[in-house]
Amino acid sequence: xxxxxxxxxxxxxxxxxxxxxxxLTRKLTLAGFDxxxxxxxxxxxxxxxxxxxxxxxxxxxQNHSFRCYASFEMEKxxxxxxxxxxFLEQTGILNPLQREVLIDQVLAMDENTPSLEKIKLIVxxxxxxxxxxxxxxxxxxxxxxxxxxYLH
Numbered sequence: 266x267x268x269x270x271x272x273x274x275x276x277x278x279x280x281x282x283x284x285x286x287x288x289l290t291r292k293l294t295l296a297g298f299d300x301x302x303x304x305x306x307x308x309x310x311x312x313x314x315x316x317x318x319x320x321x322x323x324x325x326x327q328n329h330s331f332r333c334y335a336s337f338e339m340e341k342x343x344x345x346x347x348x349x350x351x352f353l354e355q356t357g358i359l360n361p362l363q364r365e366v367l368i369d370q371v372l373a374m375d376e377n378t379p380s381l382e383k384i385k386l387i388v389x390x391x392x393x394x395x396x397x398x399x400x401x402x403x404x405x406x407x408x409x410x411x412x413x414x415y416l417h
Contacts, residue, residue, distance in 0.1 A: 269298055269306035270386050314394045328361045341372050346380035
């Protein structure tokens, strides 16, 4: 699924388009992706697009508290990934509500990809779907360059 999300970002991010599922399925099949992977990725994207924040407290978006991770979260999200999430929040790219949604999405992905790479792709996808990518150059620079200095 991770490879499909990278493919979608590389092919559709610049155009700002959001192709429908049938078009994406056809193009991904032509690109050589497996049908099960395509279905999994499109389902994940659909869930992300329709994600309701009702399961989170309404005041969370305005919260300024420090996030402590549970042990199972720390197993899936390494120190570099947690530092990057903190960086995204401190710079105002994500609010605490978006942070929690991001963490839930990272935990839901069943991939062996390093957590920082998952986080980058999920953030880009989240912001792209929600039309919150205001400055493409800054976002690409922020999320695609070497991020070793984000460790906290």
